[in-house]
Amino acid sequence: MKSLIAGNWKMNGIGQARVEIESLIERFGGSMPGDRDILICPPATILRDFARSYSDEGIQFGGQDCHANTSGAHTGDISAEMIADTGASHVIVGHSERRADHGESDEIVKAKANAALRAGLTPIICVGETREQREAGIAQSVVGTQLEGSLPDAAGVFVVAYEPVWAIGTGLTPTIQDIAEMHDFIRAKTPESTRLLYGGSVKPGNAQEILAISNVNGALVGGASLKADDFFPIINAAPGQM
Numbered sequence: 001m002k003s004l005i006a007g008n009w010k011m012n013g014i015g016q017a018r019v020e021i022e023s024l025i026e027r028f029g030g031s032m033p034g035d036r037d038i039l040i041c042p043p044a045t046i047l048r049d050f051a052r053s054y055s056d057e058g059i060q061f062g063g064q065d066c067h068a069n070t071s072g073a074h075t076g077d078i079s080a081e082m083i084a085d086t087g088a089s090h091v092i093v094g095h096s097e098r099r100a101d102h103g104e105s106d107e108i109v110k111a112k113a114n115a116a117l118r119a120g121l122t123p124i125i126c127v128g129e130t131r132e133q134r135e136a137g138i139a140q141s142v143v144g145t146q147l148e149g150s151l152p153d154a155a156g157v158f159v160v161a162y163e164p165v166w167a168i169g170t171g172l173t174p175t176i177q178d179i180a181e182m183h184d185f186i187r188a189k190t191p192e193s194t195r196l197l198y199g200g201s202v203k204p205g206n207a208q209e210i211l212a213i214s215n216v217n218g219a220l221v222g223g224a225s226l227k228a229d230d231f232f233p234i235i236n237a238a239p240g241q242m
């Protein structure tokens with residue numbers, strides 16, 4: 001299976017975004033290595049522009065969220081079909097920031113994952129425990145419940161991203177053993193072909209060690225995906241075709 005290194009730009013990306021992406025392409029000599037998949041999920045306002053400008057260089061693009069419905073009276077929302085129409089191939093659903101900021105339940109996340117598949121997109125479904133849950137020894141049961149409730153029932157390929165909430169943007173990461181155990185646990189609950197990403201403070205300094213863990217098939221990178229200086233070595237740390 002090919003590794004997938006995905007950058008989630010969150011609510012960032014005006015100003016230097018174009019410079020950074022062009023610098024990244026330049027470092028790879030004009031086009032991305034074909035033995036791993038590289039995805040960038042910028043804000044929706046620049047998704048179409050970027051998907052059209054840079055897909056020839058081998059970068060894939062994705063949305064950060066979608067509505068479950070195709071269209072309708074949902075002010076401020078964007079449907080999976082609209083994201084597909086930009087030229088994007090993926091969409092993140094159920095990120096912990098959406099679960100927390102917008103009260104998204106597993107049921108809503110599942111509906112969004114189904115919508116993504118309906119639109120021909122690959123959903124990246126995020127799961128992960130809080131610090132309190134890990135300290136209480138219930139991380140696996142929390143993630144198990146999220147998986148049961150959030151995975152799509154529509155047929156199609158999806159990706160799962162394990163992102164411990166307490167590791168996001170904090171510089172903290174679980175131990176290699178904890179990541180390995182959780183990924184083995186998720187692997188047992190997902191089809192063999194499902195790519196499992198780790199996310200949460202992935203940086204140039206820890207990427208190689210994390211990406212070498214069995215059942216870690218790539219990374220979902222936040223802050224370090226915004227700068228070519230950081231994203232380039234993370235992409236390079238990913239094994240090629242596994």
Ligand SMILES: O=C[C@H](O)COP(=O)(O)O
Nearest residue numbers: 008168169200201222223
């Ligand atoms: O979606 C990405 C994650 O939330 C990780 O963010 P981070 O790499 O800034 O910790």
